[in-house]
Amino acid sequence: MNRQGGAAPLYIRISPQDNVAIVVNDGGLPAGAVFADGLALVEGVPQGHKVALADLEEGAPILRYGTVIGYARQAIPRGGWVSEARLRMPEAPLLDGLPMATRQAPPAEPLQGYTFMGYRNPDGSVGTRNILAISTTVQCVAGVVEHAVARIRQELLPLYPHVDDVVALEHAYGCGVAIDAPGAQVPIRTLRNISRNPNFGGAVLLVSLGCEKLQPARLFPDEAAALESGGQGARGLVRLQDDEHVGFQSMVDSIMESARVRLAQLDQRRRESCPASELVVGVQCGGSDAFSGITANPAVGYASDLLVRAGATVMFSEITEVRDGIAQLTARAATPEVAQALVREMDSYDQYLKRGGADRSANTSPGNKKGGLSNIVEKAMGSIVKSGSSPIVDVLAPGEKLRRKGLVYAATPASDFICGTLQLAAGMNMHVFTTGRGTPYGLAAVPVVKVATRDDLARRWHDLMDINAGGIASGRASIEDVGWELFRYILEVASGRKKTWAEQWKLHNSLALFNPAPVT
Amino acid sequence: MNRQGGAAPLYIRISPQDNVAIVVNDGGLPAGAVFADGLALVEGVPQGHKVALADLEEGAPILRYGTVIGYARQAIPRGGWVSEARLRMPEAPLLDGLPMATRQAPPAEPLQGYTFMGYRNPDGSVGTRNILAISTTVQCVAGVVEHAVARIRQELLPLYPHVDDVVALEHAYGCGVAIDAPGAQVPIRTLRNISRNPNFGGAVLLVSLGCEKLQPARLFPDEAAALESGGQGARGLVRLQDDEHVGFQSMVDSIMESARVRLAQLDQRRRESCPASELVVGVQCGGSDAFSGITANPAVGYASDLLVRAGATVMFSEITEVRDGIAQLTARAATPEVAQALVREMDSYDQYLKRGGADRSANTSPGNKKGGLSNIVEKAMGSIVKSGSSPIVDVLAPGEKLRRKGLVYAATPASDFICGTLQLAAGMNMHVFTTGRGTPYGLAAVPVVKVATRDDLARRWHDLMDINAGGIASGRASIEDVGWELFRYILEVASGRKKTWAEQWKLHNSLALFNPAPVT
Numbered sequence A, B: 001m002n003r004q005g006g007a008a009p010l011y012i013r014i015s016p017q018d019n020v021a022i023v024v025n026d027g028g029l030p031a032g033a034v035f036a037d038g039l040a041l042v043e044g045v046p047q048g049h050k051v052a053l054a055d056l057e058e059g060a061p062i063l064r065y066g067t068v069i070g071y072a073r074q075a076i077p078r079g080g081w082v083s084e085a086r087l088r089m090p091e092a093p094l095l096d097g098l099p100m101a102t103r104q105a106p107p108a109e110p111l112q113g114y115t116f117m118g119y120r121n122p123d124g125s126v127g128t129r130n131i132l133a134i135s136t137t138v139q140c141v142a143g144v145v146e147h148a149v150a151r152i153r154q155e156l157l158p159l160y161p162h163v164d165d166v167v168a169l170e171h172a173y174g175c176g177v178a179i180d181a182p183g184a185q186v187p188i189r190t191l192r193n194i195s196r197n198p199n200f201g202g203a204v205l206l207v208s209l210g211c212e213k214l215q216p217a218r219l220f221p222d223e224a225a226a227l228e229s230g231g232q233g234a235r236g237l238v239r240l241q242d243d244e245h246v247g248f249q250s251m252v253d254s255i256m257e258s259a260r261v262r263l264a265q266l267d268q269r270r271r272e273s274c275p276a277s278e279l280v281v282g283v284q285c286g287g288s289d290a291f292s293g294i295t296a297n298p299a300v301g302y303a304s305d306l307l308v309r310a311g312a313t314v315m316f317s318e319i320t321e322v323r324d325g326i327a328q329l330t331a332r333a334a335t336p337e338v339a340q341a342l343v344r345e346m347d348s349y350d351q352y353l354k355r356g357g358a359d360r361s362a363n364t365s366p367g368n369k370k371g372g373l374s375n376i377v378e379k380a381m382g383s384i385v386k387s388g389s390s391p392i393v394d395v396l397a398p399g400e401k402l403r404r405k406g407l408v409y410a411a412t413p414a415s416d417f418i419c420g421t422l423q424l425a426a427g428m429n430m431h432v433f434t435t436g437r438g439t440p441y442g443l444a445a446v447p448v449v450k451v452a453t454r455d456d457l458a459r460r461w462h463d464l465m466d467i468n469a470g471g472i473a474s475g476r477a478s479i480e481d482v483g484w485e486l487f488r489y490i491l492e493v494a495s496g497r498k499k500t501w502a503e504q505w506k507l508h509n510s511l512a513l514f515n516p517a518p519v520t
């Protein structure tokens, strides 16, 4: 990375071959500003936006991250603003003829001796929090469950001090949906696997209405009999339409009674020392700006590599944000089979978007563009960097559960809430979220570490952003510095020694299911 | 309707030409049971299920509501159980060659002198509750808004005794969606029109993040300038990413400050006497059984006719539940244009389901089938009856706002939550919901009157069901009796003199948007 200037006009160029760079200064720079290397702006350029480092002819390729992010719609002089309107987006890369598992990196040096204090589960997974989850088959039960949760929080939780929280897994699925349509397996397995998130201690408490399409036995085919009979002396399933329920309070009481048994079990658990390899970290970005791809995301990528070297699992996602960098990912696949699975997920999403009359260009938001991200190609390059440089060892279809440790591509839409929900289903126990424009995003089930891309955001949102990667732009900190800071912070939060800001304020967003099938 | 028997074996036949009837007795009836007319069961038939009134040959049409609901897959003897497995579903009716506005009913006698106490709005609509709504552009702001709502409820609401409640209009839309795809206008106009529901008093308080795709000016193009400047001395728009927000609490404080201004305005309002013609009643069913179509839904249909005669607006919906009765609806359309609009909405939904690899058969749930509803044709006949017998004067596409009084078909999916959300957007100020299996359904914005189809449900769910239509099956009450009871109850609840059970318990389900476009 080539940094020019000090407190004075400053730009960042990522790769030596790039013919554009990003203006770093707060508030942008006016026409006439001169950088340390003599480059002078011929017009004003906003912060995070691109300046031409050379005279660009009409049709010239625009290079950032060493990649063509578009073509000049008109001639742009050296020192000119390479704005969104002046850039034509390249075609989406085809899905055949890609390099398949061609980049066989030498194995990275293992990182040993890092541990955290976690909750070991019967299935071998490790929780970072000790939470009672109440699963639901259908939206119909939400009102009753919310009553029960409020009472559990007030009346029961204080009696079980080793339990961190109670969380209702509410959602809009379960009935009024085409449950046998192609694609319906996605929301169903998502709900199934979320209930098995490591932070929920491995047993299911399920509230059903009774007449819904998503019957308990369909949601949990393996545990259906146990649920009905009530495993371990507990009633694991409460069905509101059962004859025994006379009056609203009897429904709430049934949930309370089942919750009490589960809380007593969860309360017996204690944190124990676990190797860092038990971490399952889902990474994503939201509210991105041009700094996402040069500060926060590279730092997350560095931490990803540290985690993978420590034997942990890192998931990256957001299909429309990697689609334009697919060649980079298939090359990094550990095997041709993994590369094929990447192609399969890209193709499946291409089809999904096409059925709905959209394409990958639907991804970028007004905030992205205002922040200097001209199009999805540029956004993709800055997004993929979160994954670091490890080989990709596996690919999950939306809603699937993790099978392997290491760097995994978990295919999900880029929507912050759907991505987070699907990573919960995959089994993450820590979430890392980078943002440039700022979002108060949080999840009830898993700690969310928020990383700011800019000093200004970190300053204004001082009690919402956990890590500030802004120093990377000004030269106050290196990518390595912030990467290590994040790695260590993850271990602290995972151990329960620190709480993220989202946890402190109890900020959390609702689950949002990905349902490619129709509603009815 | 032909009723046979007393406390003894009892069945209900709807139309004289029907060759099946419904077993009414609690717990069903065993083989050998004999009805008053001499019909003897040759096998057990569960409650709500169909008994053959004549010997049916293989392939014979099965008639209920005077309509073919299917064909016998095998010979069924008189007194046999016409179970789901023994019935073959007919083809969906084609959408051409339908009778268009052919049934010109004589104008019904106006019903005069009925009033309720409501809140008149500047736009001429009338609210049944006086609620502060906080609109949101995007899920990202939900955590902050929830904090603000909790504080508003605790700190501000007690100071404004004439305001009933504060409601956050949270949803999963706003970013991470293909906002320019065909179909995206549905969720956008839904959110826009919900903010204008008559129960919210006519002014918008909007919380935006800042970088989301669904910008305030796109959500409210007409009010964008006023929102930004802050109408009536109030800041109508709070944008979390604005520079003025330093720290989490400053975001909550901004929302509180805007809320205070709105609350002071709302608190000035008083109920006044309004004609019943200002009622806007949305009707739907959920958790249906075979009694829905013979007790609760006919009673709702009777009340619908009373409301329409009083000049009010009644909306019915649930596309997949009327699709098989489309000929009945096009015939009842007031004009050929209205009939055409019905066809347009059916066709559009046919296409939507087809794109997703589903069809209308995806509607029926396990609870429907257990309750005796064999298929969507049978369910449709029992569902349409909620609309009574008035001419259909208008058709709304999903998310549109009402334009006319009278009986309106508001096209929505049958999903309880999506249907309720779209009827809120259309402008309903009262909701009527019939259920046979039972659901604790409720909405935060509008009172939901729940009507039970059976005595048993009304008894067990005595503090969740507002009206019991079960007496219609046993002969204790007539359809007219329950229809009038419901009509009068609606006026009481609309006036704020009574609260529904869902209101008493503060039971409410989340908004659920219909988004036929892809997520990204």
Ligand SMILES: [Ca+2]
Binding pocket: A284, A285, A286, A288, A318, A321, A383, A414
């Ligand atoms: Ca992203």
Ligand SMILES: [Ca+2]
Binding pocket: A284, A285, A286, A318, A414, A415, A416, A419
């Ligand atoms: Ca995202």
Ligand SMILES: [Ca+2]
Binding pocket: A442, A443, A444, A446, A447, A448, A500, A502, A503, A507
């Ligand atoms: Ca959190």
Ligand SMILES: [Ca+2]
Binding pocket: B284, B285, B286, B288, B318, B321, B383, B414
């Ligand atoms: Ca229905």
Ligand SMILES: [Ca+2]
Binding pocket: B284, B285, B286, B318, B414, B415, B416, B419
């Ligand atoms: Ca419904």
